[in-house]
Amino acid sequence: MSTFKNPVGPQPPSVYWRRRAVLALGLIAVVVIIVLIVVRPGSGSAEPGAAATTSAPPADTAPSEPAPTETAPAADATADPADTSTEGASDAPACSTRSIELKPVTDKTSYAATELPQISMSITNSGRSDCSIDLGSAQQTLVISSGEEQYWSSKDCQVNGTNQVVTLTAGQTLSTPPIAWDRTRSSADTCESTSREPVTAGGATYRLAVSVGDITSADTAQMILN
Template sequence: MSSFRHPVGPQKPGVYWRRRLTVLGAVAIVVIVVVLIVVGRGNGAPSVAASGSPSASPRAAASSPAPAASASSAPSSGSSSPGPSASASAADGSAADGDTCGKGQIALKPVLDKSAYGPTEDPKIAMSIENTGSKSCHMDLGSAQQVLTISSGEEQYWSSKDCQTGGTNQDVTIKAGQTLTTPAIAWDRTRSSTTTCDSSRPSVTGGGASYHLQVSVGNITSADSAQFILN
Protein backbone atom coordinates (compact mmCIF):
# COMPACT_ATOMS: atom_id res chain seq x y z
CA MET A 1 0.00 0.00 0.00
CA SER A 2 2.90 2.37 0.67
CA SER A 3 4.03 1.97 -2.97
CA PHE A 4 0.48 2.70 -4.12
CA ARG A 5 0.18 5.87 -2.04
CA HIS A 6 3.78 6.89 -2.65
CA PRO A 7 4.84 5.81 -6.14
CA VAL A 8 8.49 4.94 -6.50
CA GLY A 9 10.33 5.62 -9.73
CA PRO A 10 12.49 8.02 -11.65
CA GLN A 11 9.53 10.34 -12.38
CA LYS A 12 7.83 12.73 -10.04
CA PRO A 13 4.86 11.28 -8.05
CA GLY A 14 2.40 13.57 -9.92
CA VAL A 15 3.22 11.87 -13.23
CA TYR A 16 2.30 8.46 -11.83
CA TRP A 17 -0.95 9.79 -10.33
CA ARG A 18 -2.00 11.27 -13.68
CA ARG A 19 -1.34 7.94 -15.41
CA ARG A 20 -3.44 6.06 -12.83
CA LEU A 21 -6.33 8.54 -13.16
CA THR A 22 -6.25 8.19 -16.96
CA VAL A 23 -6.46 4.36 -16.72
CA LEU A 24 -9.27 4.51 -14.14
CA GLY A 25 -11.22 7.00 -16.30
CA ALA A 26 -10.97 4.76 -19.34
CA VAL A 27 -12.19 1.74 -17.32
CA ALA A 28 -15.15 3.79 -15.99
CA ILE A 29 -16.16 4.85 -19.50
CA VAL A 30 -16.12 1.23 -20.72
CA VAL A 31 -18.29 0.15 -17.75
CA ILE A 32 -20.81 2.94 -18.40
CA VAL A 33 -21.06 2.07 -22.12
CA VAL A 34 -21.68 -1.62 -21.31
CA VAL A 35 -24.41 -0.71 -18.80
CA LEU A 36 -26.13 1.59 -21.27
CA ILE A 37 -26.12 -1.09 -23.97
CA VAL A 38 -27.63 -3.69 -21.62
CA VAL A 39 -30.30 -1.30 -20.34
CA GLY A 40 -31.13 -0.05 -23.85
CA ARG A 41 -31.74 -3.58 -25.10
CA GLY A 42 -34.06 -4.36 -22.25
CA ASN A 43 -36.26 -1.21 -22.50
CA GLY A 44 -36.29 -0.32 -26.21
CA ALA A 45 -39.70 -0.42 -28.03
CA PRO A 46 -39.95 -3.02 -30.80
CA SER A 47 -39.62 -1.66 -34.31
CA VAL A 48 -42.64 -1.85 -36.60
CA ALA A 49 -42.18 -3.12 -40.15
CA ALA A 50 -43.59 -0.63 -42.63
CA SER A 51 -46.19 -2.13 -44.91
CA GLY A 52 -47.01 -0.35 -48.16
CA SER A 53 -50.67 -0.08 -49.02
CA PRO A 54 -51.51 -1.83 -52.30
CA SER A 55 -52.12 0.44 -55.23
CA ALA A 56 -55.42 0.28 -57.01
CA SER A 57 -55.20 -1.65 -60.23
CA PRO A 58 -56.86 -0.16 -63.15
CA ARG A 59 -59.84 -2.01 -64.44
CA ALA A 60 -58.36 -1.92 -68.04
CA ALA A 61 -55.79 -0.11 -70.35
CA ALA A 62 -56.69 0.78 -73.97
CA SER A 63 -54.96 2.50 -76.88
CA SER A 64 -58.20 3.57 -78.59
CA PRO A 65 -59.40 7.14 -77.99
CA ALA A 66 -61.77 7.64 -75.08
CA PRO A 67 -65.23 9.12 -75.59
CA ALA A 68 -65.03 12.88 -75.93
CA ALA A 69 -65.59 13.78 -72.28
CA SER A 70 -63.48 13.56 -69.16
CA ALA A 71 -64.17 10.35 -67.21
CA SER A 72 -63.16 9.82 -63.58
CA SER A 73 -62.20 6.47 -62.11
CA ALA A 74 -64.81 4.62 -60.10
CA PRO A 75 -64.90 5.96 -56.55
CA SER A 76 -63.89 3.66 -53.74
CA SER A 77 -65.91 3.48 -50.55
CA GLY A 78 -64.33 3.34 -47.11
CA SER A 79 -67.64 2.65 -45.38
CA SER A 80 -68.42 -0.83 -44.14
CA SER A 81 -72.17 -0.24 -44.27
CA PRO A 82 -73.95 -2.29 -46.96
CA GLY A 83 -74.94 -0.59 -50.19
CA PRO A 84 -78.36 -0.63 -51.82
CA SER A 85 -79.81 -4.07 -52.34
CA ALA A 86 -79.98 -5.55 -55.81
CA SER A 87 -83.78 -5.40 -55.78
CA ALA A 88 -83.74 -1.68 -55.01
CA SER A 89 -81.27 -1.00 -57.85
CA ALA A 90 -83.36 -2.99 -60.31
CA ALA A 91 -86.52 -1.15 -59.26
CA ASP A 92 -85.30 2.33 -60.23
CA GLY A 93 -83.32 1.10 -63.28
CA SER A 94 -79.94 2.26 -62.02
CA ALA A 95 -76.93 0.55 -60.48
CA ALA A 96 -75.52 1.42 -57.09
CA ASP A 97 -72.97 4.22 -57.08
CA GLY A 98 -69.81 2.94 -58.82
CA ASP A 99 -71.35 -0.35 -60.03
CA THR A 100 -71.53 -1.59 -63.61
CA CYS A 101 -74.05 0.36 -65.67
CA GLY A 102 -77.37 -1.36 -66.24
CA LYS A 103 -79.56 -1.20 -69.34
CA GLY A 104 -82.08 1.04 -67.63
CA GLN A 105 -79.37 3.51 -66.66
CA ILE A 106 -77.78 4.13 -70.08
CA ALA A 107 -79.35 5.87 -73.08
CA LEU A 108 -77.58 5.52 -76.43
CA LYS A 109 -78.23 7.86 -79.35
CA PRO A 110 -76.81 7.82 -82.90
CA VAL A 111 -75.01 11.04 -83.85
CA LEU A 112 -74.67 12.48 -87.39
CA ASP A 113 -72.96 15.69 -88.48
CA LYS A 114 -75.72 16.42 -91.03
CA SER A 115 -79.15 15.15 -92.03
CA ALA A 116 -78.47 15.20 -95.77
CA TYR A 117 -75.29 14.76 -97.80
CA GLY A 118 -74.23 15.79 -101.28
CA PRO A 119 -72.94 13.29 -103.85
CA THR A 120 -69.30 13.68 -102.72
CA GLU A 121 -69.88 14.00 -98.96
CA ASP A 122 -69.20 11.13 -96.54
CA PRO A 123 -71.41 11.03 -93.43
CA LYS A 124 -69.59 11.45 -90.11
CA ILE A 125 -71.15 9.00 -87.66
CA ALA A 126 -70.77 8.57 -83.89
CA MET A 127 -72.80 7.85 -80.77
CA SER A 128 -73.61 9.51 -77.46
CA ILE A 129 -73.78 7.63 -74.16
CA GLU A 130 -75.83 9.23 -71.39
CA ASN A 131 -76.12 8.09 -67.78
CA THR A 132 -79.79 8.79 -67.06
CA GLY A 133 -79.64 7.30 -63.55
CA SER A 134 -79.03 9.01 -60.23
CA LYS A 135 -75.75 7.18 -59.53
CA SER A 136 -72.37 7.01 -61.24
CA CYS A 137 -71.56 3.73 -62.95
CA HIS A 138 -68.85 2.25 -65.16
CA MET A 139 -68.92 0.26 -68.41
CA ASP A 140 -66.66 -0.90 -71.21
CA LEU A 141 -66.74 1.75 -73.96
CA GLY A 142 -63.83 0.36 -75.98
CA SER A 143 -64.03 -0.09 -79.75
CA ALA A 144 -64.50 -3.83 -79.24
CA GLN A 145 -67.90 -3.09 -77.67
CA GLN A 146 -69.12 -0.31 -79.98
CA VAL A 147 -71.23 -1.16 -83.04
CA LEU A 148 -72.53 1.35 -85.59
CA THR A 149 -74.97 -0.01 -88.16
CA ILE A 150 -76.42 1.62 -91.31
CA SER A 151 -79.54 0.21 -92.91
CA SER A 152 -82.31 1.16 -95.30
CA GLY A 153 -85.71 -0.35 -94.78
CA GLU A 154 -85.22 -3.88 -93.51
CA GLU A 155 -81.82 -4.34 -95.17
CA GLN A 156 -78.50 -3.74 -93.42
CA TYR A 157 -75.92 -2.06 -95.63
CA TRP A 158 -72.93 -1.43 -93.39
CA SER A 159 -71.59 -2.34 -89.92
CA SER A 160 -68.48 -1.17 -88.09
CA LYS A 161 -67.96 -4.77 -86.94
CA ASP A 162 -67.71 -6.35 -90.40
CA CYS A 163 -64.03 -5.52 -90.96
CA GLN A 164 -62.87 -4.37 -87.54
CA THR A 165 -59.41 -5.48 -86.42
CA GLY A 166 -57.66 -4.89 -83.11
CA GLY A 167 -60.75 -3.90 -81.15
CA THR A 168 -59.87 -2.58 -77.68
CA ASN A 169 -61.51 -2.48 -74.26
CA GLN A 170 -61.75 0.66 -72.14
CA ASP A 171 -63.56 0.79 -68.81
CA VAL A 172 -64.99 4.27 -68.21
CA THR A 173 -66.92 5.75 -65.30
CA ILE A 174 -69.95 7.85 -66.26
CA LYS A 175 -71.28 10.23 -63.65
CA ALA A 176 -75.01 10.64 -63.05
CA GLY A 177 -76.45 12.89 -65.78
CA GLN A 178 -73.21 12.87 -67.79
CA THR A 179 -73.19 12.40 -71.58
CA LEU A 180 -70.15 11.10 -73.46
CA THR A 181 -69.71 11.24 -77.24
CA THR A 182 -67.46 8.89 -79.20
CA PRO A 183 -65.07 10.23 -81.86
CA ALA A 184 -66.78 10.45 -85.26
CA ILE A 185 -65.76 8.17 -88.12
CA ALA A 186 -66.46 8.62 -91.84
CA TRP A 187 -68.67 6.15 -93.68
CA ASP A 188 -67.41 5.81 -97.25
CA ARG A 189 -70.93 5.12 -98.62
CA THR A 190 -70.12 1.49 -99.46
CA ARG A 191 -71.82 -1.78 -98.60
CA SER A 192 -69.80 -3.85 -96.10
CA SER A 193 -69.54 -7.55 -95.33
CA THR A 194 -66.99 -9.82 -93.69
CA THR A 195 -65.98 -11.15 -97.13
CA THR A 196 -65.10 -7.79 -98.70
CA CYS A 197 -62.58 -6.46 -96.18
CA ASP A 198 -59.61 -6.88 -98.51
CA SER A 199 -61.32 -5.93 -101.76
CA SER A 200 -63.23 -3.04 -103.24
CA ARG A 201 -66.80 -2.73 -102.03
CA PRO A 202 -69.81 -1.58 -104.03
CA SER A 203 -71.18 1.89 -103.40
CA VAL A 204 -74.68 2.28 -102.05
CA THR A 205 -77.43 4.12 -103.87
CA GLY A 206 -77.62 7.90 -103.58
CA GLY A 207 -79.93 10.28 -105.39
CA GLY A 208 -82.08 11.02 -102.36
CA ALA A 209 -82.04 7.54 -100.83
CA SER A 210 -82.90 7.37 -97.12
CA TYR A 211 -80.73 5.53 -94.59
CA HIS A 212 -80.78 4.99 -90.84
CA LEU A 213 -77.95 4.85 -88.29
CA GLN A 214 -78.35 2.72 -85.17
CA VAL A 215 -75.75 2.19 -82.44
CA SER A 216 -75.05 -0.21 -79.59
CA VAL A 217 -72.49 -0.83 -76.84
CA GLY A 218 -72.27 -4.38 -75.52
CA ASN A 219 -75.83 -5.55 -74.88
CA ILE A 220 -77.31 -2.04 -74.91
CA THR A 221 -78.84 -0.74 -78.17
CA SER A 222 -80.16 2.71 -79.01
CA ALA A 223 -83.93 2.92 -78.74
CA ASP A 224 -84.20 4.96 -81.95
CA SER A 225 -82.24 5.31 -85.16
CA ALA A 226 -81.18 8.53 -86.88
CA GLN A 227 -82.37 9.11 -90.44
CA PHE A 228 -80.27 10.79 -93.14
CA ILE A 229 -80.37 11.30 -96.90
CA LEU A 230 -77.70 10.55 -99.51
CA ASN A 231 -77.99 12.70 -102.61
Protein backbone atom coordinates in the same frame (compact mmCIF):
# COMPACT_ATOMS: atom_id res chain seq x y z
CA MET B 1 49.41 84.80 0.05
CA SER B 2 47.70 81.60 -0.94
CA THR B 3 44.39 80.47 0.34
CA PHE B 4 42.75 77.03 0.55
CA LYS B 5 39.46 76.41 -1.23
CA ASN B 6 38.77 73.27 0.84
CA PRO B 7 39.58 73.43 4.48
CA VAL B 8 41.67 70.69 5.96
CA GLY B 9 40.09 68.53 8.66
CA PRO B 10 36.55 67.37 9.43
CA GLN B 11 33.69 69.09 7.60
CA PRO B 12 30.20 69.80 8.84
CA PRO B 13 27.61 66.91 8.71
CA SER B 14 25.50 68.79 6.14
CA VAL B 15 28.26 68.44 3.60
CA TYR B 16 28.32 64.68 3.96
CA TRP B 17 24.53 64.46 3.55
CA ARG B 18 24.68 66.52 0.36
CA ARG B 19 27.38 64.27 -1.06
CA ARG B 20 25.38 61.19 -0.19
CA ALA B 21 22.24 62.66 -1.82
CA VAL B 22 24.13 63.49 -5.00
CA LEU B 23 25.62 60.00 -5.09
CA ALA B 24 22.21 58.41 -4.52
CA LEU B 25 20.63 60.48 -7.29
CA GLY B 26 23.43 59.46 -9.62
CA LEU B 27 22.89 55.80 -8.86
CA ILE B 28 19.16 56.15 -9.40
CA ALA B 29 19.76 57.84 -12.75
CA VAL B 30 22.09 55.05 -13.82
CA VAL B 31 19.55 52.40 -12.83
CA VAL B 32 16.79 54.21 -14.75
CA ILE B 33 18.96 54.47 -17.85
CA ILE B 34 19.82 50.77 -17.67
CA VAL B 35 16.17 49.84 -17.26
CA LEU B 36 15.19 52.01 -20.23
CA ILE B 37 17.87 50.41 -22.34
CA VAL B 38 16.93 46.87 -21.39
CA VAL B 39 13.17 47.28 -21.42
CA ARG B 40 12.57 49.56 -24.39
CA PRO B 41 9.17 49.61 -26.19
CA GLY B 42 8.85 46.79 -28.72
CA SER B 43 12.18 45.23 -27.83
CA GLY B 44 10.65 42.08 -26.34
CA SER B 45 7.79 41.54 -28.77
CA ALA B 46 8.08 39.03 -31.49
CA GLU B 47 7.47 39.87 -35.10
CA PRO B 48 3.82 39.88 -36.08
CA GLY B 49 2.65 36.42 -36.81
CA ALA B 50 5.85 34.84 -35.53
CA ALA B 51 4.05 33.12 -32.68
CA ALA B 52 1.24 31.91 -34.88
CA THR B 53 1.04 28.18 -35.16
CA THR B 54 0.71 26.57 -38.54
CA SER B 55 -2.60 24.77 -38.78
CA ALA B 56 -3.42 22.01 -41.18
CA PRO B 57 -5.58 23.05 -44.16
CA PRO B 58 -9.27 22.42 -43.45
CA ALA B 59 -10.64 19.20 -44.80
CA ASP B 60 -12.85 19.47 -47.84
CA THR B 61 -16.35 19.62 -46.43
CA ALA B 62 -18.10 19.55 -49.80
CA PRO B 63 -20.26 16.45 -50.10
CA SER B 64 -18.86 13.84 -52.38
CA GLU B 65 -20.69 12.99 -55.54
CA PRO B 66 -23.34 10.37 -54.73
CA ALA B 67 -22.92 7.14 -56.55
CA PRO B 68 -25.42 6.93 -59.41
CA THR B 69 -28.25 4.54 -58.74
CA GLU B 70 -29.55 2.40 -61.52
CA THR B 71 -33.26 2.55 -62.18
CA ALA B 72 -35.26 0.26 -64.32
CA PRO B 73 -36.57 1.90 -67.50
CA ALA B 74 -40.17 2.98 -67.35
CA ALA B 75 -42.62 0.67 -69.00
CA ASP B 76 -43.96 1.68 -72.37
CA ALA B 77 -47.05 3.76 -71.70
CA THR B 78 -48.58 2.89 -75.05
CA ALA B 79 -51.07 0.09 -74.72
CA ASP B 80 -50.73 -2.85 -77.03
CA PRO B 81 -53.53 -2.54 -79.62
CA ALA B 82 -54.09 -6.29 -79.39
CA ASP B 83 -54.58 -6.15 -75.62
CA THR B 84 -58.29 -6.56 -74.87
CA SER B 85 -57.93 -6.57 -71.09
CA THR B 86 -60.19 -4.25 -69.11
CA GLU B 87 -58.53 -0.97 -68.10
CA GLY B 88 -59.52 1.76 -65.67
CA ALA B 89 -61.47 -0.45 -63.27
CA SER B 90 -63.80 1.56 -61.05
CA ASP B 91 -65.42 1.07 -57.66
CA ALA B 92 -68.70 2.35 -59.08
CA PRO B 93 -71.33 -0.35 -59.75
CA ALA B 94 -71.97 -1.47 -63.32
CA CYS B 95 -74.44 0.64 -65.25
CA SER B 96 -77.84 -0.94 -65.74
CA THR B 97 -79.47 -1.05 -69.16
CA ARG B 98 -82.14 1.36 -67.99
CA SER B 99 -79.63 3.99 -66.84
CA ILE B 100 -77.75 4.22 -70.17
CA GLU B 101 -79.16 6.15 -73.11
CA LEU B 102 -77.49 5.76 -76.51
CA LYS B 103 -78.05 8.24 -79.31
CA PRO B 104 -76.86 7.83 -82.93
CA VAL B 105 -75.28 11.03 -84.26
CA THR B 106 -74.71 12.27 -87.84
CA ASP B 107 -73.15 15.58 -88.78
CA LYS B 108 -75.92 16.30 -91.30
CA THR B 109 -79.29 14.93 -92.38
CA SER B 110 -78.73 15.28 -96.13
CA TYR B 111 -75.55 14.76 -98.12
CA ALA B 112 -74.52 15.81 -101.59
CA ALA B 113 -73.08 13.22 -103.96
CA THR B 114 -69.49 14.03 -102.96
CA GLU B 115 -70.04 14.20 -99.20
CA LEU B 116 -69.26 11.39 -96.77
CA PRO B 117 -71.47 11.11 -93.66
CA GLN B 118 -69.65 11.50 -90.34
CA ILE B 119 -71.24 9.09 -87.87
CA SER B 120 -70.78 8.61 -84.11
CA MET B 121 -72.76 8.06 -80.90
CA SER B 122 -73.35 9.70 -77.53
CA ILE B 123 -73.65 7.80 -74.25
CA THR B 124 -75.56 9.30 -71.31
CA ASN B 125 -75.91 8.10 -67.74
CA SER B 126 -79.53 8.99 -67.05
CA GLY B 127 -79.45 7.39 -63.60
CA ARG B 128 -79.14 9.15 -60.25
CA SER B 129 -75.79 7.66 -59.28
CA ASP B 130 -72.39 7.05 -60.82
CA CYS B 131 -71.87 3.79 -62.64
CA SER B 132 -69.18 2.08 -64.71
CA ILE B 133 -69.46 0.74 -68.24
CA ASP B 134 -67.10 -0.71 -70.82
CA LEU B 135 -66.93 1.78 -73.69
CA GLY B 136 -63.99 0.24 -75.51
CA SER B 137 -64.08 -0.11 -79.28
CA ALA B 138 -64.72 -3.83 -78.90
CA GLN B 139 -68.10 -2.98 -77.34
CA GLN B 140 -69.21 -0.26 -79.77
CA THR B 141 -71.22 -1.04 -82.89
CA LEU B 142 -72.56 1.33 -85.55
CA VAL B 143 -74.95 -0.09 -88.16
CA ILE B 144 -76.40 1.57 -91.27
CA SER B 145 -79.50 0.09 -92.85
CA SER B 146 -82.35 0.98 -95.14
CA GLY B 147 -85.71 -0.66 -94.59
CA GLU B 148 -85.00 -4.19 -93.39
CA GLU B 149 -81.64 -4.49 -95.10
CA GLN B 150 -78.32 -3.85 -93.39
CA TYR B 151 -75.72 -2.13 -95.60
CA TRP B 152 -72.81 -1.33 -93.33
CA SER B 153 -71.49 -2.29 -89.87
CA SER B 154 -68.44 -1.11 -87.95
CA LYS B 155 -67.88 -4.70 -86.82
CA ASP B 156 -67.34 -6.14 -90.29
CA CYS B 157 -63.77 -4.91 -90.66
CA GLN B 158 -62.81 -4.05 -87.09
CA VAL B 159 -59.42 -5.31 -85.90
CA ASN B 160 -57.80 -5.18 -82.47
CA GLY B 161 -60.87 -3.99 -80.63
CA THR B 162 -60.14 -2.85 -77.08
CA ASN B 163 -62.01 -2.80 -73.77
CA GLN B 164 -62.02 0.22 -71.49
CA VAL B 165 -64.16 0.59 -68.38
CA VAL B 166 -65.29 4.18 -67.84
CA THR B 167 -67.08 5.70 -64.87
CA LEU B 168 -70.02 7.90 -65.83
CA THR B 169 -71.24 10.33 -63.21
CA ALA B 170 -74.99 10.83 -62.88
CA GLY B 171 -76.22 12.83 -65.89
CA GLN B 172 -72.88 12.73 -67.70
CA THR B 173 -72.74 12.38 -71.50
CA LEU B 174 -69.78 11.12 -73.51
CA SER B 175 -69.39 11.20 -77.30
CA THR B 176 -67.32 8.91 -79.50
CA PRO B 177 -65.05 10.33 -82.22
CA PRO B 178 -66.85 10.52 -85.59
CA ILE B 179 -65.87 8.15 -88.40
CA ALA B 180 -66.56 8.60 -92.11
CA TRP B 181 -68.86 6.21 -93.92
CA ASP B 182 -67.60 5.79 -97.47
CA ARG B 183 -71.14 5.10 -98.79
CA THR B 184 -70.37 1.48 -99.65
CA ARG B 185 -71.61 -1.91 -98.50
CA SER B 186 -69.43 -3.61 -95.92
CA SER B 187 -68.74 -7.29 -95.27
CA ALA B 188 -65.96 -9.28 -93.67
CA ASP B 189 -65.04 -10.59 -97.13
CA THR B 190 -64.42 -7.18 -98.72
CA CYS B 191 -62.37 -5.40 -96.05
CA GLU B 192 -59.23 -5.38 -98.21
CA SER B 193 -61.05 -4.52 -101.40
CA THR B 194 -60.54 -1.10 -102.97
CA SER B 195 -63.67 -1.34 -105.08
CA ARG B 196 -66.52 -2.17 -102.75
CA GLU B 197 -70.03 -1.79 -104.06
CA PRO B 198 -71.44 1.70 -103.45
CA VAL B 199 -74.91 2.00 -102.01
CA THR B 200 -77.77 3.57 -103.90
CA ALA B 201 -77.95 7.35 -103.67
CA GLY B 202 -80.16 9.81 -105.57
CA GLY B 203 -82.22 10.71 -102.50
CA ALA B 204 -82.17 7.30 -100.82
CA THR B 205 -82.79 7.27 -97.08
CA TYR B 206 -80.59 5.39 -94.63
CA ARG B 207 -80.71 5.04 -90.87
CA LEU B 208 -77.96 4.80 -88.29
CA ALA B 209 -78.37 2.65 -85.16
CA VAL B 210 -75.76 2.25 -82.41
CA SER B 211 -75.12 -0.13 -79.53
CA VAL B 212 -72.68 -0.68 -76.66
CA GLY B 213 -72.49 -4.29 -75.57
CA ASP B 214 -76.08 -5.45 -75.07
CA ILE B 215 -77.48 -1.91 -74.94
CA THR B 216 -78.98 -0.62 -78.20
CA SER B 217 -80.19 2.86 -79.05
CA ALA B 218 -83.95 3.26 -78.87
CA ASP B 219 -84.02 5.54 -81.92
CA THR B 220 -82.16 5.80 -85.22
CA ALA B 221 -80.69 8.81 -87.02
CA GLN B 222 -81.91 9.40 -90.56
CA MET B 223 -79.71 10.57 -93.43
CA ILE B 224 -80.42 11.12 -97.09
CA LEU B 225 -77.80 10.43 -99.75
CA ASN B 226 -78.07 12.49 -102.91
